[in-house]
Amino acid sequence: MDDQLLGPGDVRRLAAELDVRPTKKLGQNFVHDPNTVRRIVSTAEVTADDVVLEVGPGLGSLTLALLPEAGSVIAVEVDPVLAAKLPATAAEFAPNSAARLTVLEADALRVRAADFPEPPTALVANLPYNVAVPVVLHLLAELPSLRHGLVMVQSEVADRMSAEPGSRTYGVPSAKAGWFADVRRAGPVPRKVFWPVPNVDSGLVAFHRVDPPSSAPREEVFRVVDAAFAQRRKVLRGALAGWAGSAALAEDYLRAAGVEPTARGEQLTIADFARIAEAKQR
Template sequence: MGLGAAAVRALAARHGINPTKSKGQNFVIDVGTVSRIVRLAGVQPGDVVLEVGPGLGSLTVPLLSAGAHVVAVELDDRLAAALPGTVEAHLPDAVDRLHVVRGDATRVAGLDLPLAPTRFVANLPYNVAVPLLLEVLEDVPTVVDGVVMVQSEVADRLCAGPGGRVYGVPSVKLAWYAAARRVGSVAPSVFWPVPRVDSGLVGFTRHDPPVATDARAAVFATVDAAFGQRRKTLRQSLAPRAGSAALAQQALEAAGVDPSTRAERLGVAEFAAVAEALTRAGVAPGRATEQ
């Protein structure tokens, strides 16, 4: 069960909706693509799925068809208002399993979610995909796994491991929360309007962080500092955070990390060890960015 190209365009016309780039709106118009996402996510009857940016419902309807409850967070008031009617027209018996929340998912901690989601399945707005994914994993701890669609290059970065060419801040921060893997590719032709980039599907499964969760801010600030000057050695890139290159070297050595290595060689557990050493040396946790 899904919404094809004709149905999506007809819904948009009926509600006077034109997709806008500023809101990252690219609606999926291919039934096969959304069916594949639901299958890859392993959605089962009774699951509570968090969907961000449901748009006109092309993914929402298949999620409900699989028997899940869907908590759909939509920023656009018109789209949020139209979604229940779309579901009623295609799956009248599933209307009571749809829960529309109007609001900004990048501030999900402030939203009143009617149910505790266990899965996160969404076609994410590409302009905020990484911070949104990290925000959900931080502030909705009941989410244990999911599949999200993002820009192809972003998918590569999120799933990259230490030493990889595109390994960076998003890779490490996602690894704090979950094990990520690339589970598919999506062509531009499945969207309306057609974007200029390919898309990728990222599957993730939550795991425990490498150290206590209250150390997250210090770890993320250390990651930001290390990759802020990724061509430099860690002794150099962490010097401003530590107070000097000498203090950075001491912390790195205390953490068992070679001061002459670069940020892209370290995994999240090693960054956690470095952050802990910096904290023991009196460096304040600092403020990390959700990039």
């Protein structure tokens, strides 16, 4: 039997068997279109050299598309019912590659590098909208082995993750993501490929790991980012006053970093934020 993908009827049958009702709390919207998952795997540039980390595999639609292409797939699923069923679904639909699957019943926001049987090299996932940014940032920080990836998220979240400095959507997610990787939009995903159909549009976000822009501690740089965007309307001299200790000290650090005190956070690259953090440490 050749490997197969899940269609709409398969998704509903599996959900009925498991008495699974997609919940808003977990952000569950299951993909039931084979062409969409093929496109995701192709766009993610997954190869046989990759150990793919999939977060929130659900009923297994994307998992089944990943298994024939990847060296191995580690699926992290927080729902115990879905986690328990996934190996059987892989054996039924992808008998030729099911042995490549490892399922971890865990919360992706809490996993650590030591939890994985081998270091993941790629992240490919349909992420629950409400935790997409924290999950991606946590995994990039925790797993330096992750070199590239592609995630499907709410379209608005995709904009925020991939925004460039100077744009209205540039903020904490895009600045922090820039510490770890080059991030870009990789296309839209129509609502009709999901069950149930969500009331928001989705988009693909691709990333490739880069070296950090600074040797400054990441945590300190991220504190500067958080402070800069906590009060977006304020110029940096005022926005960073609490972090620096006073507006006067903030101005000193900004000038030492070559940043105008009257600039705003959305104008700065992650390298700019890093220089501000470095200035305080001197």
